[in-house]
Amino acid sequence: xxxxxxxxxxxxxxxxxxxxxxxxxxxxxxxxxxxxxxxxxxxxxxxxxxxxxxxxxxxxxxxxxxxxxxxxxxxxxxxxxxxxxxxxxxxxxxxxxxxxxxxxxxxxxxxxxxxxxxxxxxxxxxxxxxxxxxxxxxxxxxxxxxxxxxxxxxxxxxxxxxxxxxxxxxxxxxxxxxxxxxxxxxxxxxxxxxxxxxxxxxxxxxxxxxxxxxxxxxxxxxxxxxxxxxxxxxxxxxxxxxxxxxxxxxxxxxxxxxxxxxxxxxxxxxxxxxxxxxxxxxxxxxxxxxxxxxxxxxxxxxxxxxxxxxxxxxxxxxxxxxxxxxxxxxxxxxxxxxxxxxxxxxxxxxxxxxxxxxxxxxxxxxxxxxxxxxxxxxxxxxxxxxxxxxxxxxxxxxxxxxxxxxxxxxxxxxxxxxxxxxxxxxxxxxxxxxxxxxxxxxxxxxxxxxxxxxxxxxxxxxxxxxxxxxxxxxxxxxxxxxxxxxxxxxxxxxxxxxxxxxxxxxxxxxxxxxxxxxxx
Amino acid sequence: xxxxxxxxxxxxxxxxxxxxxxxxxxxxxxxxxxxxxxxxxxxxxxxxxxxxxxxxxxxxxxxxxxxxxxxxxxxxxxxxxxxxxxxxxxxxxxxxxxxxxxxxxxxxxxxxxxxxxxxxxxxxxxxxxxxxxxxxxxxxxxxxxxxxxxxxxxxxxxxxxxxxxxxxxxxxxxxxxxxxxxxxxxxxxxxxxxxxxxxxxxxxxxxxxxxxxxxxxxxxxxxxxxxxxxxxxxxxxxxxxxxxxxxxxxxxxxxxxxxxxxxxxxxxxxxxxxxxxxxxxxxxxxxxxxxxxxxxxxxxxxxxxxxxxxxxxxxxxxxxxxxxxxxxxxxxxxxxxxxxxxxxxxxxxxxxxxxxxxxxxxxxxxxxxxxxxxxxxxxxxxxxxxxxxxxxxxxxxxxxxxxxxxxxxxxxxxxxxxxxxxxxxxxxxxxxxxxxxxxxxxxxxxxxxxxxxxxxxxxx
Numbered sequence: 001x002x003x004x005x006x007x008x009x010x011x012x013x014x015x016x017x018x019x020x021x022x023x024x025x026x027x028x029x030x031x032x033x034x035x036x037x038x039x040x041x042x043x044x045x046x047x048x049x050x051x052x053x054x055x056x057x058x059x060x061x062x063x064x065x066x067x068x069x070x071x072x073x074x075x076x077x078x079x080x081x082x083x084x085x086x087x088x089x090x091x092x093x094x095x096x097x098x099x100x101x102x103x104x105x106x107x108x109x110x111x112x113x114x115x116x117x118x119x120x121x122x123x124x125x126x127x128x129x130x131x132x133x134x135x136x137x138x139x140x141x142x143x144x145x146x147x148x149x150x151x152x153x154x155x156x157x158x159x160x161x162x163x164x165x166x167x168x169x170x171x172x173x174x175x176x177x178x179x180x181x182x183x184x185x186x187x188x189x190x191x192x193x194x195x196x197x198x199x200x201x202x203x204x205x206x207x208x209x210x211x212x213x214x215x216x217x218x219x220x221x222x223x224x225x226x227x228x229x230x231x232x233x234x235x236x237x238x239x240x241x242x243x244x245x246x247x248x249x250x251x252x253x254x255x256x257x258x259x260x261x262x263x264x265x266x267x268x269x270x271x272x273x274x275x276x277x278x279x280x281x282x283x284x285x286x287x288x289x290x291x292x293x294x295x296x297x298x299x300x301x302x303x304x305x306x307x308x309x310x311x312x313x314x315x316x317x318x319x320x321x322x323x324x325x326x327x328x329x330x331x332x333x334x335x336x337x338x339x340x341x342x343x344x345x346x347x348x349x350x351x352x353x354x355x356x357x358x359x360x361x362x363x364x365x366x367x368x369x370x371x372x373x374x375x376x377x378x379x380x381x382x383x384x385x386x387x388x389x390x391x392x393x394x395x396x397x398x399x400x401x402x403x404x405x406x407x408x409x410x411x412x413x414x415x416x417x418x419x420x421x422x423x424x425x426x427x428x429x430x431x432x433x434x435x436x437x438x439x440x441x442x443x444x445x446x447x448x449x450x451x452x453x454x455x456x457x458x459x460x461x462x463x464x465x466x467x468x469x470x471x472x473x474x475x476x477x478x479x480x481x482x483x484x485x486x487x488x489x490x491x492x493x494x495x496x497x498x499x500x501x502x503x504x505x506x507x508x509x510x511x512x513x514x515x516x517x518x519x520x
Numbered sequence: 521x522x523x524x525x526x527x528x529x530x531x532x533x534x535x536x537x538x539x540x541x542x543x544x545x546x547x548x549x550x551x552x553x554x555x556x557x558x559x560x561x562x563x564x565x566x567x568x569x570x571x572x573x574x575x576x577x578x579x580x581x582x583x584x585x586x587x588x589x590x591x592x593x594x595x596x597x598x599x600x601x602x603x604x605x606x607x608x609x610x611x612x613x614x615x616x617x618x619x620x621x622x623x624x625x626x627x628x629x630x631x632x633x634x635x636x637x638x639x640x641x642x643x644x645x646x647x648x649x650x651x652x653x654x655x656x657x658x659x660x661x662x663x664x665x666x667x668x669x670x671x672x673x674x675x676x677x678x679x680x681x682x683x684x685x686x687x688x689x690x691x692x693x694x695x696x697x698x699x700x701x702x703x704x705x706x707x708x709x710x711x712x713x714x715x716x717x718x719x720x721x722x723x724x725x726x727x728x729x730x731x732x733x734x735x736x737x738x739x740x741x742x743x744x745x746x747x748x749x750x751x752x753x754x755x756x757x758x759x760x761x762x763x764x765x766x767x768x769x770x771x772x773x774x775x776x777x778x779x780x781x782x783x784x785x786x787x788x789x790x791x792x793x794x795x796x797x798x799x800x801x802x803x804x805x806x807x808x809x810x811x812x813x814x815x816x817x818x819x820x821x822x823x824x825x826x827x828x829x830x831x832x833x834x835x836x837x838x839x840x841x842x843x844x845x846x847x848x849x850x851x852x853x854x855x856x857x858x859x860x861x862x863x864x865x866x867x868x869x870x871x872x873x874x875x876x877x878x879x880x881x882x883x884x885x886x887x888x889x890x891x892x893x894x895x896x897x898x899x900x901x902x903x904x905x906x907x908x909x910x911x912x913x914x915x916x917x918x919x920x921x922x923x924x925x926x927x928x929x930x931x932x933x934x935x936x937x938x939x940x941x942x943x944x945x946x947x948x949x950x951x952x953x954x955x956x957x958x959x960x961x962x963x964x965x966x967x968x969x970x971x972x973x974x975x976x977x978x979x980x
Contacts, residue, residue, distance in 0.1 A: 041868065042869075043868050045605075046875075050878060057884055057887075057902050058770060059742075069640060077605060082609070089614075113576040121599070122793075124597055161851075162850035276556055277550050281554045302851055304799075320693070348696070365576060368564070369522070373559060373565045383546045384538075385526075387540070496822060497624045509635075510636070
């Protein structure tokens with residue numbers, strides 16, 4: 001019996017004519033059951049030195065039913081998670097071309113500094129005299145972000161990019177409210193990240209779209225036309241999600257400011273311009289920076305993120321609490337209602353403590369390693385690599401904005417020219433069999449069957465050439481109508497997964513097989 | 521610039537392939553006046569690994585690490601021993617450097633882990649389901665309030681006085697913009713968590729009641745009556761757990777009728793990290809699953825009928841639904857969730873229960889010891905691993921004084937409630953398996969000396 005069958009039975013079928021194994025494993029690729037199928041409630045992988053007496057003051061609320069947590073010994077635990085890890089693609093294994101998400105090399109020095117006990121083993125509520133070094137890290141990182149963006153102030157506490165967007169929009173709202181100006185609308189171009197309109201709506205604004213030009217940029221005329229006394233501001237992603245720089249950014253900012261609004265810039269793609277362009281010089285009032293994207297903090301399979309926000313003079317007074325200030329070579333933490341550090345105009349607190357310290361140390365280590373000269377090189381190499389990809393593939397793959405000029409950090413392609421019935425999804429799954437993580441699919445929405453490819457600056461020319469070769473080969477199959485692509489991937493730990501079924505009848509927790517059957 | 525693999529010759533060859541004369545040509549769309557030609561002033565150039573490492577060691581030395589002295593801080597962040605294998609496993613590149621599992625066929629490691637994590641959290645909380653984690657406990661708490669508004673179509677939330685004041689601050693900040701009404705008062709230094717004042721406030725306008733367990737002063741209260749009253753008015757009960765180890769010893773909120781249970785998972789596997797990254801936990805009843813924020817991992821089958829996992833119900837997420845999204849969440853705390861899950865697997869039911877027993881027993885011994893210090897009064901009748909003491913003088917001064925003596929004494933309530941003079945003498949003491957009896961003795965002796973010195977100061 002397959003180990004995988006210890007839970008709910010599954011019958012692997014032999015789709016590729018390969019011989020099934022007794023275990024269900026494929027050489028180094030080992031299927032792994034769930035901890036609940038191999039562990040027990042008695043087993044444990046920890047030892048404690050004491051057996052405390054039974055004196056209790058739990059107010060009569062002692063737990064009196066089993067929890068149902070499975071335990072494993074230490075060797076079983078290490079093996080379980082090591083086996084699971086081998087079913088993941090990761091940047092350490094190869095090129096990870098997710099456009100707009102940006103997966104670059106994660107230096108291990110960052111990991112080392114984040115784990116120093118002076119940063120990892122300190123409590124957020126320790127007296128500030130005992131955490132001066134940690135506050136110095138936050139302060140230094142803030143200084144780097146301000147100088148790199150040409151902005152005077154920064155909020156460090158937002159926990160992720162979308163959280164940073166919310167922080168920026170709340171600051172805009174606070175600034176407008178402070179001047180008694182209750183505006184209701186945020187304009188969001190089609191080329192913006194999908195999180196932008198969601199954030200504006202969540203903050204209580206009505207969202208209106210601004211169309212893109214045929215060249216993939218903000219339609220300046222349409223934007224200017226729409227500006228008026230009800231518009232609180234715009235949210236622009238620059239470089240945008242078509243991979244293009246918005247050359248009219250300064251004119252857009254000036255127009256928005258003239259109409260009494262404020263400018264939010266989604267800085268997710270800052271890695272393309274860091275050290276070469278300061279958003280502050282383009283009239284931006286607020287911009288979040290995804291530390292993992294530009295400054296290489298690891299993404300860990302879905303986070304943690306970190307989304308500091310830089311502010312213009314106009315928005316700086318409304319920045320959230322807490323924040324760090326340097327006074328006479330001493331760092332202070334400005335918190336709410338602190339008698340000596342009153343900060344009346346701040347819009348408040350967004351998270352319990354001071355933000356993602358573990359990400360701050362990593363990002364600052366990366367900044368120091370590169371320095372201002374290295375960061376400029378980062379932007380240049382990222383842009384060079386993306387343009388190299390674009391120009392090496394546009395003879396086989398449609399590049400809808402290829403004629404608009406150089407792309408920035410990412411190259412955008414479409415499914416135009418694929419054989420009938422062949423989709424971007426087929427191409428992506430085919431790429432998996434070639435040993436690559438696929439690019440971003442079906443985004444941005446302005447392009448049919450979009451593929452957004454971002455190589456980043458940490459790929460060598462050889463790695464790019466190999467990827468280009470693999471992608472060309474799969475594209476040619478898609479154009480030729482190679483039906484076997486519909487079955488891809490065939491070499492991955494799993495074949496295509498039934499996502500529709502998963503959503504229709506969600507199974508979100510494991511149940512004992514008899515309970516699961518009873519529930520069905 | 522050791523992280524950049526391109527050589528000057530590569531760059532020239534690539535520019536030739538592109539057909540660009542130089543790198544500046546690739547930045548042609550940037551307006552002339554916005555281009556930076558020279559270096560950015562006041563920022564250094566690149567530095568070697570050795571130099572950066574040394575600079576961070578310098579800054580790290582300016583901090584007092586919990587491991588280096590008797591340590592008693594809690595209030596939403598707890599120091600526990602994290603087994604060595606946890607940190608080792610999360611540093612595997614396949615976990616550490618993976619992205620969101622958008623391509624499930626090559627992300628089964630992360631996805632199966634998330635499915636196991638969801639199951640562990642749901643079982644710990646006593647809820648039907650749980651999500652794949654939130655930013656932290658405070659944002660999870662606010663998202664739960666928003667979720668209750670969506671379900672009940674009401675905008676009046678009652679927050680217990682025992683709710684962590686920073687969680688209250690986050691909710692207040694957000695409520696100002698979303699026009700939710702929040703009802704909340706600061707706590708008073710009484711022995712037991714009291715739910716009677718909350719019971720009186722529940723009415724047909726109420727969306728939810730939010731109650732922390734154990735609360736900010738360490739008190740524990742049965743929430744069954746609150747659940748019954750809330751349900752009678754078609755409101756929801758939201759329970760907040762900031763110390764998940766406590767649920768190894770205590771009846772879980774789900775069993776007492778909580779509809780949504782949120783929490784801070786930092787205690788298990790994650791470490792203090794000066795406040796972040798942490799891992800928000802979020803569980804709820806099955807009937808509200810489609811209203812739950814955040815990422816979810818679901819079980820399904822692949823084309824061969826093999827069991828596999830995918831992210832699911834993501835149509836609720838903001839990167840897909842644009843302005844129709846129901847929450848601000850666009851990511852989760854994947855790596856911290858992994859650390860939580862590994863630590864929980866190592867503990868298992870037996871280990872977690874034992875860990876909880878040790879935490880509680882040590883806290884009981886510490887409370888008894890501190891109660892012997894003249895002038896010190898232990899407030900709580902009941903508690904798990906954290907309790908509040910009352911001093912004859914402002915606690916913040918004592919905490920600073922003890923920090924000079926290399927004892928990190930606890931969280932002074934006026935750090936958390938700067939405006940509340942009645943709480944100024946309160947000090948919240950957390951004790952875990954890492955706190956030795958000798959640590960407690962040192963704290964007790966130092967407290968005694970400091971309190972006496974204060975008394976003499978006043979007399980003089």
